Amino acid sequence: MPWTVIVKREFQAAHFLTDYHGAPEPLHGHTWKVEVYIRADSLDSGGMGFDFVEIDGFLKEILPDYTLLNDIFDFSPSAENVAKWLYHKVKDRYPTVQKVVVWETQYCGAEYWE
Numbered sequence: 001m002p003w004t005v006i007v008k009r010e011f012q013a014a015h016f017l018t019d020y021h022g023a024p025e026p027l028h029g030h031t032w033k034v035e036v037y038i039r040a041d042s043l044d045s046g047g048m049g050f051d052f053v054e055i056d057g058f059l060k061e062i063l064p065d066y067t068l069l070n071d072i073f074d075f076s077p078s079a080e081n082v083a084k085w086l087y088h089k090v091k092d093r094y095p096t097v098q099k100v101v102v103w104e105t106q107y108c109g110a111e112y113w114e
């Protein structure tokens with residue numbers, strides 16, 4: 001019987017799309033919100049699929065807080081591309097990751113899964 005373990009976290013970062021309808025977007029920042037969804041096929045004796053705290057600590061380690069995303073990524077840091085990057089980072093650690101959602105604003109985001 002599968003479960004999905006879900007962890008959300010925020011980070012602060014600036015970015016600009018390198019080609020926004022034909023020109024670079026102006027530099028601006030967001031409080032980005034991410035959600036990761038990981039399938040657990042069994043629970044440990046404490047009833048956990050995966051420990052929220054460990055997942056949260058992992059996200060804290062890898063998320064680029066207080067950074068200009070364009071400085072660290074070799075792709076245009078759209079919500080879609082950041083979601084794809086994060087999916088693969090999470091998959092390396094948690095192979096049963098189902099999807100990742102990245103929100104640039106309260107209303108706009110992208111999800112990635114394979």
Ligand SMILES: Nc1nc2c(c(=O)[nH]1)N=C([C@H](O)[C@H](O)COP(=O)(O)OP(=O)(O)OP(=O)(O)O)CN2
Pocket residue numbers: 016017025028077078079080104105108
């Ligand atoms: N499909 C996508 N579309 C857009 C992306 C993206 O990542 N994927 N990104 C942007 C911009 O980076 C921008 O952050 C979004 O602009 P906007 O909706 O204007 O957001 P703001 O809330 O920061 O602006 P306000 O003017 O304050 O509403 C564009 N499109």
Ligand SMILES: [Zn+2]
Pocket residue numbers: 015028029030104
């Ligand atoms: Zn933006």
